Amino acid sequence: MRTYLQNAPWWVFSILQGVIFGGLMTVLELHEHPERSPVGVVIGGAVQGIFFGAIMGPLMAWQRRGLSAAAGDLSTSDTRTAARAATRGPVPLDDDVRHAAARIAVHQLSSLSRFRWVGLITFGFVFALSVVLAVASSPRWWATSVVFAAAFVGQLWWPRHLQRRVDLLTADADA
Incomplete structure (x- = not known):
């Protein structure tokens, strides 16, 4: 962030x-x-x-x-640490930062879940269209196909990753 x-x-x-x-x-x-x-x-x-x-x-x-x-009301450096910890890296030792990281991850997960099907349909359609264009018109469309295939896979992978981060961040809080 x-x-x-x-x-x-x-x-x-x-x-x-x-x-x-x-x-x-x-x-x-x-x-x-x-x-x-x-x-x-x-x-x-x-x-x-x-x-x-x-x-x-x-x-x-x-x-x-x-x-x-x-x-929440974290300092700038703690906010940066919490935002990073929400998606990757070690679990913060500071309880406030860890709780903020968990809230950020939950926020990102709920936001992503709200638009997940729209993303899957859009990226799937544009991927299929770019494959058709690559075959029918120009091989340059294969690069676009790779980008939209990656975006489609990301729509499937990212929620699972965020859920694992939420579980990890809240498990340490409960321990």
């Missing part, structure tokens, strides 16, 4: 995500279609960045508020 963005307003996330996404789309479009007008490609990337940022900014701010609430 990036603690310096922990309390940032939604519009900061919108600008950040929009610039990154729009810039990436511009670079990819210039690489894929060098014959197109650079001005048109930059305008297209800016429009894509605006729409992406408008959606992702509020979503990221909402997620950050949930994580901040789960972390």
Whole structure:
């Protein structure tokens, strides 16, 4: 968790995500279609960045508020330690940090569980579509297929991993 963005307003996330996404789309479009007008490609990337940022900014701010609430009143370094311990690494020795890590992991698990089927359907569909495109049009789509296959597998694996972390973090608290 990036603690310096922990309390940032939604519009900061919108600008950040929009610039990154729009810039990436511009670079990819210039690489894929060098014959197109650079001005048109930059305008297209800016429009894509605006729409992406408008959606992702509020979503990221909402997620950050949930994580901040789960972390509680910890210091910045303890919040960073708890966020890391929620997903990996050793169980914190400090009870407050361990309890915060367990709350963060539970928050992430419940958030992921809420949208799990949407993710499975979306990633499965886009994976199948990219395989069809790889066979029918260009082998470059195989790279996209690998990315969406990994995202699909992640939707199956990540909840189990988080549940194991919750069990580990709460088992040490009970012992």
